[in-house]
Amino acid sequence: MTAVAWGAPARSGSRQLAGTNTLLRLALRRDRIMIPVWVLVVGGSFASVTGSFAKLYDTAAKRADVAHSMGANSSMRALYGPVFSDSLGGLTAWRMVGFGAALAAVMSLVIVVRHTREEEETGRQELISSAVVGRRAPLTAALLTALIANAVLALMITAGLAKSGEPEAGSLALGLGTAGVGMLFACTAAIAAQLTESARLAKGMTAAVIGAAFVLKAAGDASTDDGSSVLTWLSPIGWAENVRAFGGERWWVLLVLAGAIAVQAVVAYRLAGRRDVGMSFLPTRPGPADGAxxxxxxxxxxxxxxxxxxxxxxxxxxxxxxxxxxxxxxxxxxxxxxxxxxxxxxxxxxxxxxxxxxxxxxxxxxxxxxxxxxxxxxxxxxxxxxxxxxxxxxxxxxxxxxxxxxxxxxxxxxxxxxxxxxxxxxxxxxxxxxxxxxxxxxxxxxxxxxxxxxxxxxxxxxxxxxxxxxxxxxxxxxxxxxxxxxxxxxxxxxxxxxxxxxxxxxxxxxxxxxxxxxxxxxxxxxxxxxxxxxxxx
Known part of the structure; x- marks a missing residue:
């Protein structure tokens, strides 16, 4: 009896994820062009900016001067954030971490919504679910696709900066921070896909959250020059900034990102298990009885x-x-x-x-x-x-x-x-x-x-x-x-x-x-x- 009691949940969990590998391969095949383009454009821009700064500020004195002037300007802090280091890597992190994290977030929301709510909206998910596909398999495959995309992005950022001669620790911190924000908003998109009835609304809701996160970070950075504002810490993009790549890395901030990702993933899975395919928790409001x-x-x-x-x-x-x-x-x-x-x-x-x-x-x-x-x-x-x-x-x-x-x-x-x-x-x-x-x-x-x-x-x-x-x-x-x-x-x-x-x-x-x-x-x-x-x- 004990063996049966312990074995049943495991078998139930296995059935809920049945077909995940097949759906993952399908998602990667469908995104075989989109994901590489996103990763190459976003990841390649980090190394490109490093090379550009190396030409613009070719001496330590020039880098120190620009770091001081940009860190002292509240308007520029609002746009890019504070400068934690006047090294080439530090200037690259200052210039790219906010925008890079936002672009990773957009990439992730497109991937997740495409393979969850869009599939339901077009009716393909109902057809697929009639085969041997578990209830949570589509969501799992979508999140794994986003995870692979963000992992490759982190690897490209890390390898690109390390190849340019920047410290490996800072390169890794910048890559993980950027990809971590992308994965966090992948989970946000997964939640939005359960709440809304259309892919358009799911994308709009997630995009609004990304925009609000960027505004919060900008407002917080404008008020302080070290990223310590409460508003900055309320923004996941601000968390990537506060990893402080090349400026005395704060590895524990990555644990905050990981915790937030785990919490949102649990919420998405809970919601996915409590609704029917094609339905949502926020149904579209019906129009008037007489068309206008x-x-x-x-x-x-x-x-x-x-x-x-x-x-x-x-x-x-x-x-x-x-x-x-x-x-x-x-x-x-x-x-x-x-x-x-x-x-x-x-x-x-x-x-x-x-x-x-x-x-x-x-x-x-x-x-x-x-x-x-x-x-x-x-x-x-x-x-x-x-x-x-x-x-x-x-x-x-x-x-x-x-x-x-x-x-x-x-x-x-x-x-x-x-x-x-x-x-x-x-x-x-x-x-x-x-x-x-x-x-x-x-x-x-x-x-x-x-x-x-x-x-x-x-x-x-x-x-x-x-x-x-x-x-x-x-x-x-x-x-x-x-x-x-x-x-x-x-x-x-x-x-x-x-x-x-x-x-x-x-x-x-x-x-x-x-x-x-x-x-x-x-x-x-x-x-x-x-x-x-x-x-x-």
């Missing part, structure tokens, strides 16, 4: 308005923060010609303040590319979840249905960039006109990214998710390219590399109009492809 939506455009707005409101509020707040930083740009750079050259490559050569503002509007534009990709790909989500076919069975045509979502995507980008420009002007305390124009001039490049994503969806629906890869490449080129002084031919691969540098520079209408025409042609190609192909069944 008179067009496909109204439906698209109803589906996406929450996302637009959230992005709008975020861009307004980010604009105010970046505008407040602008006043300290001159103090930050001082007499360092190399740092001045980086800002001029990012924002033009019309004066340091204008160059800094141009760089900030460019950063907002790069982030807005993520918005337009997510909004356009809502079409793909509606189709694969089989909600589109009943809608098109009525009087609504394909092109009119797609046009409703495209209007939200393209007009929404105008709205969020306008609010970002307003926020910059308010934070900086200067005239709105030039800054607003600088923000709006980013739109043609944003629209090209959105148009290419729609072309992929319309003509090659199985490759639609590659739109995220396009946005990631554009983000990497715009974010890291100027610091690495990449050739203009490489930077020109991004549509943002062809825009005029405003404010301060001259308005160049030719590239703006050309990019707008390219975006229109891409959208037309996507509409033609959508009109001819069969819908996903």
């Amino acid at each position: 939506l008179g067009s496909a455009g109204s439906l698209a707005w109803r589906l996406q308005r929450g996302s637009v409101y959230g992005w709008s509020a975020g861009f307004l707040a980010a604009g105010v923060i970046f505008g407040g930083i602008t006043g300290g740009a001159a103090d930050l750079v001082g007499d360092n010609e190399q740092a001045r050259e980086i800002f001029e490559r990012m924002g033009g050569q019309s004066g340091l303040t204008d160059a800094f503002l141009a760089a900030m509007t460019g950063m907002l534009g790069l982030v807005a590319a993520l918005f337009i990709v997510a909004t356009v790909l809502r079409l793909h989500g509606e189709e694969t979840s089989q909600r589109t076919e009943p809608l098109l069975a009525g009087a609504v045509g394909r092109l009119r249905w797609a046009a409703g979502h495209l209007v939200v995507a393209f007009a929404g980008s105008v709205l969020i960039m306008s609010l970002g420009g307003v926020g910059l002007a308010v934070g900086y305390g200067h005239d709105l006109g030039p800054i607003l124009v600088a923000a709006l001039v980013q739109l043609p490049a944003i629209w090209v990214v959105g148009g290419l994503t729609f072309l992929l969806y319309g003509a090659f629906p199985k490759a639609a998710v590659a739109g995220w890869g396009v946005a990631g490449l554009v983000l990497a080129l715009g974010w890291i390219g100027p610091a690495l002084d990449l050739p203009r031919t490489v930077l020109g691969l991004s549509p943002f590399g062809h825009l005029p540098k405003l404010p301060g520079g001259e308005m160049a209408w030719t590239p703006v109009l050309l990019l707008t025409a390219i975006a229109a042609a891409l959208v037309a190609g996507g509409l033609a492809g959508l009109r001819r192909r069969d819908l996903t069944t």
Whole structure:
């Protein structure tokens, strides 16, 4: 009797995980392109920044000077965090740990939601569960996929910095801290996938938590120069910062990360065991008994308005923060010609303040590319979840249905960039006109990214998710390219590399109009492809 009593839970647990290995292999196969691209871009950027700093600050005196000036500037601490060491590794950790951890978190949330809630939303999970697949196998496979991706990322960061000659202990601490944050938010995404009824909401909820963590870290770092603020410690991204890679490593902070990962994983598994496939703990609120939506455009707005409101509020707040930083740009750079050259490559050569503002509007534009990709790909989500076919069975045509979502995507980008420009002007305390124009001039490049994503969806629906890869490449080129002084031919691969540098520079209408025409042609190609192909069944 005793043997049976002890053996039953084990057999039950084994049944709950049945099929995990098969699902893991399937997930790795499906992500065989996405994960390597993410890892190479994020991991490679750490070693690239180290090489760039080695050229910019080639003496100990220069490194000490820049570490002191950046650590003393509260605006720069809010953006990047405090500097714990003036070594090359310490400057790399200062520059990359916050953004690297945030990118690892985004990679993880995409992986986990894709292999959990998206599978349920499309109905594939119910089909798979009819075979010999345990109740918790899909969640386990998704988390293991995220674990493998983050482990490879940690290995690449560690190996890249160690190969550059940096201490192995600091390299390992930086790699583990970055990957640890990624794995923590993988578990956050797993919880969100149990709470919400759609992949879009799960991604939005997790992304909001990542954004809040970054804001908390920024607010805490602005108030203290050693990462000791309570606000910093409330942020998981702040935990990666407080590992203090290359600055007297605090290995025990990694145990805090591991504990938080374990707690969230337990919560996700508990929730997964208490709901049916396809169901959620926060069901979508039913609409009114009598329909009030008179067009496909109204439906698209109803589906996406929450996302637009959230992005709008975020861009307004980010604009105010970046505008407040602008006043300290001159103090930050001082007499360092190399740092001045980086800002001029990012924002033009019309004066340091204008160059800094141009760089900030460019950063907002790069982030807005993520918005337009997510909004356009809502079409793909509606189709694969089989909600589109009943809608098109009525009087609504394909092109009119797609046009409703495209209007939200393209007009929404105008709205969020306008609010970002307003926020910059308010934070900086200067005239709105030039800054607003600088923000709006980013739109043609944003629209090209959105148009290419729609072309992929319309003509090659199985490759639609590659739109995220396009946005990631554009983000990497715009974010890291100027610091690495990449050739203009490489930077020109991004549509943002062809825009005029405003404010301060001259308005160049030719590239703006050309990019707008390219975006229109891409959208037309996507509409033609959508009109001819069969819908996903």
